[in-house]
Amino acid sequence: MKDLIFTCCAFSFLALSTLNCNSITNTVSDSIYMDYDHHKVPYKLYAPDEKYLLHYDLEEISGLSVFGADHLLAVEDEQGYVYVLKAENGEVERKIKFAKGGDYEGIEAIGNRVYIVKSNGDVFSFEISDNDEVEAEEVDTDFSSGNDIEGLSVSGEKLLLACKGKGEIEDNKVKGKAVYEYDPKEKKVAGKPLFNLKEEEIEAFIENRKFFNKIHSFDPSAIAVHPLTSDIYWLSADKVLVVLSPDYKLKEVVRLDGGIYRQPEGICFAGDGTMYLSSEGDGARGRIFKISYKSY
Known part of the structure; x- marks a missing residue:
């Protein structure tokens, strides 16, 4: 018994x-927002841990970067200011005037030096100090407004610049969306893209899925390199997140919930893998979402 x-x-x-x-x-x-491999992308993007409502100046936040252990840097696409935010709540601690108004789309920090990219590919940089107004160095690259640069990230000693528009510079022919390396020491963009990706490749990757099996388009708005895996997270304002392996192979594609991320425009990672993803307000206040790194 x-x-x-x-x-x-x-x-x-x-x-x-x-x-x-x-x-x-x-x-x-x-659901369409959960239809991805959580071992490959260990984040619950459909259920962020925290949401920060930003200052009204950042309604059109367009770039985001981690700065030190406790801060984030943000830029918006009209005024030439860098905003220093508290990472714990998104509150503006200070803002730094670095240039006149323009279409600024990406921001990154290497140590104490801040880099900002304009949509035409011009790269601005300056050292953060106690001054709230600085004269940034401006580098005119080989890009043009037709490339519509909308992504900036650090990778080793180089910066990655992601094209939302055409992928060609000078005479090279590129299909799909392209990412180029920028050498901040040489102040020069590589002549050929580091990698490129076509919409058809994304479509083929997800075509057999149950829920998320089609994209509307892929218009990159931000890019970031994961500090623990070296995977490349490539964000689209069309609410799609593409993840590539360190050798630039397509690894995963995630559909983002438009009810949460109205217009995703920025992405960055803390050293422990915590993701910060920013979204324009689309008529309301801009937002930053904090999403924990999970172990599955």
Whole structure:
């Protein structure tokens, strides 16, 4: 009798465990926003941990970067200011005037030096000090307004610049969206893209999925390199997140919830893998979302 009771209990426990496992699996794959491999992208992008409503000046936030252990840097696409934000709540601690108004689309920090890219590819940089107004150095690159640069990230000793528009510079022919390396020491863009990606490749990657099997378009708005995996997170304002491996192979594609991210425009990572993703306000206040790095 004791053996029978033990067997029944063991069977019930196994059945319950199986049910719980299936429940977890279904939970993370039963909608268009959950239809991705959470081992490849270990973030619950459909359920961010925190949301910060930003100052009204940042309604059109267009670039985001981690700065030190406790701060973020932000830029918006009309005024020539860099905003220093508290990472714990998105509150503006100070703002620094670095140039006149313009279409600024990306920001990154290497140590104490800040880099900002304009949509025409011009790169501005300055050292952060106690001054709230600086004269930034401006570098005119080989890009033009047709490239529509909308992404800036650090990768080793280089910067990555992502094209939202055409991928060609000078005479090279590029299909799809392209990312180029910029050498901040030489102040020069590489002649050929580091990698490029076509919409058809994204479509083919997701075509057999149950929920998320088609994209509207891919118009890059930000890019960031993961500090722990070196994966490349390439964000589109069309509410798509593309993740590439360190050798630039397509690894995963995620559909973002437009009810959460109205117009995603910035992405960056803290050293522990915590993701910060910014979204324009689209008529309201801009937002930053904090999303924890998960272990599955």
